[in-house]
Amino acid sequence: MEKPPQRPLPAEFPGAAWYGAEELEAVTRVVRNQSPFRYYGTRCGFEAQQFECEFARYLASEPGGPWPECSGVYVTGVNSGNGALDVALDALGVGCGDEVAVQGFMWIATIAAIVRARAIPVLVDSDDTLNMDPEALRRAITPRTKVVMPVPMLGGCARIGAIMEVVREANRERVAQGRAPIRVLEDAAQALGAHAWGAPGSIEPEGPEGVYRVGLFGDAAIFSLQLNKDITSGEGGVVVTRDPALHQRVEALHNVGFGKDSEPAKHWYGDMPMGWGHGRRITELQGALARAQLQRLDTILANMRRSHRRFEDHLRQRGLTPRARADVDNPGDTGYYCIFQLPPGPADDDAKIARGRKVAAALDEWGLRPWFLHDFEVHIYYHVTQLVEKWPIANGCPWDCDANRFHASYDYGRGALPNLDARLITHVGFNTPSRLAPEDERHIMAVLDYVCETVINE
Numbered sequence: 001m002e003k004p005p006q007r008p009l010p011a012e013f014p015g016a017a018w019y020g021a022e023e024l025e026a027v028t029r030v031v032r033n034q035s036p037f038r039y040y041g042t043r044c045g046f047e048a049q050q051f052e053c054e055f056a057r058y059l060a061s062e063p064g065g066p067w068p069e070c071s072g073v074y075v076t077g078v079n080s081g082n083g084a085l086d087v088a089l090d091a092l093g094v095g096c097g098d099e100v101a102v103q104g105f106m107w108i109a110t111i112a113a114i115v116r117a118r119a120i121p122v123l124v125d126s127d128d129t130l131n132m133d134p135e136a137l138r139r140a141i142t143p144r145t146k147v148v149m150p151v152p153m154l155g156g157c158a159r160i161g162a163i164m165e166v167v168r169e170a171n172r173e174r175v176a177q178g179r180a181p182i183r184v185l186e187d188a189a190q191a192l193g194a195h196a197w198g199a200p201g202s203i204e205p206e207g208p209e210g211v212y213r214v215g216l217f218g219d220a221a222i223f224s225l226q227l228n229k230d231i232t233s234g235e236g237g238v239v240v241t242r243d244p245a246l247h248q249r250v251e252a253l254h255n256v257g258f259g260k261d262s263e264p265a266k267h268w269y270g271d272m273p274m275g276w277g278h279g280r281r282i283t284e285l286q287g288a289l290a291r292a293q294l295q296r297l298d299t300i301l302a303n304m305r306r307s308h309r310r311f312e313d314h315l316r317q318r319g320l321t322p323r324a325r326a327d328v329d330n331p332g333d334t335g336y337y338c339i340f341q342l343p344p345g346p347a348d349d350d351a352k353i354a355r356g357r358k359v360a361a362a363l364d365e366w367g368l369r370p371w372f373l374h375d376f377e378v379h380i381y382y383h384v385t386q387l388v389e390k391w392p393i394a395n396g397c398p399w400d401c402d403a404n405r406f407h408a409s410y411d412y413g414r415g416a417l418p419n420l421d422a423r424l425i426t427h428v429g430f431n432t433p434s435r436l437a438p439e440d441e442r443h444i445m446a447v448l449d450y451v452c453e454t455v456i457n458e
């Protein structure tokens with residue numbers, strides 16, 4: 001087979017690849033107004049506030065449909081996804097003595113936020129979506145579970161409907177016993193615009209079973225606006241919830257620690273002390289940029305999904321299996337990254353790892369920005385040294401806190417999640433940029449053919 005030529009591919013950063021006149025105008029508005037702070041300024045344009053309102057409407061919209069005026073979704077823009085996680089866990093009351101159930105394929109920030117909240121992460125195994133397995137979650141829930149954190153990775157959804165049902169089942173018992181219910185915080189940093197099947201609500205279904213945007217199933221969700229995400233303001237984050245009381249806590253905690261109980265509040269930061277504030281405000285520059293980007297989101301997603309589908313079909317024709325979709329009937333996933341399973345191949349793990357590395361190295365020769373998932377840095381629990389070695393924040397906390405001593409038997413090293421471990425050494429993925437021309441797609445498929453022929457099936 002003839003070796004495909006080299007060809008430069010468009011940038012992998014979906015939102016930034018579309019920066020143009022609208023983003024320039026957005027930033028210029030803020031600069032012209034000399035008002036980069038969201039709450040007041042010379043001529044504050046309240047861009048952040050408008051972004052929050054538009055984001056809520058987008059989340060509440062039917063895929064492809066108009067954005068409703070009245071969303072029922074409360075949104076707080078924050079400075080980053082990390083900031084959003086800190087504030088959300090704090091608002092949910094997570095602390096010493098609590099367990100937070102989380103999948104082992106995530107980004108280090110997810111687990112770092114749990115540990116910084118002085119709680120203990122409990123790893124939950126994955127199913128073929130590579131995300132949280134609802135049945136593994138059922139087994140991982142203990143009386144100490146305070147929050148469950150699914151992480152739809154690389155735009156691919158979990159079986160979130162089934163996850164919510166497992167949580168509702170556990171909560172029926174808790175509520176009957178007068179105990180606090182488990183809450184669900186979706187870390188949807190990488191899945192803005194994805195939609196999945198199920199019924200939202202962690203205690204009772206809060207709507208009929210159906211298609212909802214990722215981020216609306218749990219009690220709260222976070223998104224990131226960092227460069228790699230579907231839309232970007234460089235840095236930035238969002239906390240969403242449908243619960244007005246939780247929203248009030250998020251609003252207070254992300255800022256100075258005061259809730260707003262009157263309109264207008266006497267102080268710009270609110271009047272009612274509710275907790276210790278984090279200092280996680282979003283800027284007007286971020287808000288304005290994010291507004292412009294939100295208008296492009298559906299186009300970005302449509303492009304990524306189209307290319308992604310083509311690559312998946314092509315891989316199937318070559319006898320390879322793409323990562324499972326939680327809901328095959330919907331274009332639910334964002335299409336950001338195309339992951340596929342290698343054939344059974346060698347029996348032992350070392351040989352599988354050597355093969356995975358060889359395949360990724362081959363795809364890298366053409367700049368497909370591949371990852372062999374086993375090597376995917378601190379997206380994988382066993383590469384997070386701080387977790388495996390149980391590093392403390394300070395003074396031994398959270399591991400040495402009396403309320404947390406139960407973790408002694410918890411092991412975070414490779415082997416803790418056998419199903420995920422087995423999948424990581426057999427899966428490879430590559431980026432699906434949002435601006436691929438048909439010739440680019442054909443080129444990528446030719447590269448896949450060549451790598452199949454010369455490396456995968458050699």
Ligand SMILES: Cc1ncc(COP(=O)(O)O)c(C=O)c1O
Nearest residue numbers: 080081082107109189224225226
């Ligand atoms: C799953 C996940 N959670 C949280 C974050 C943190 O977001 P940020 O980089 O905006 O702080 C990221 C960022 O990559 C992420 O991928």
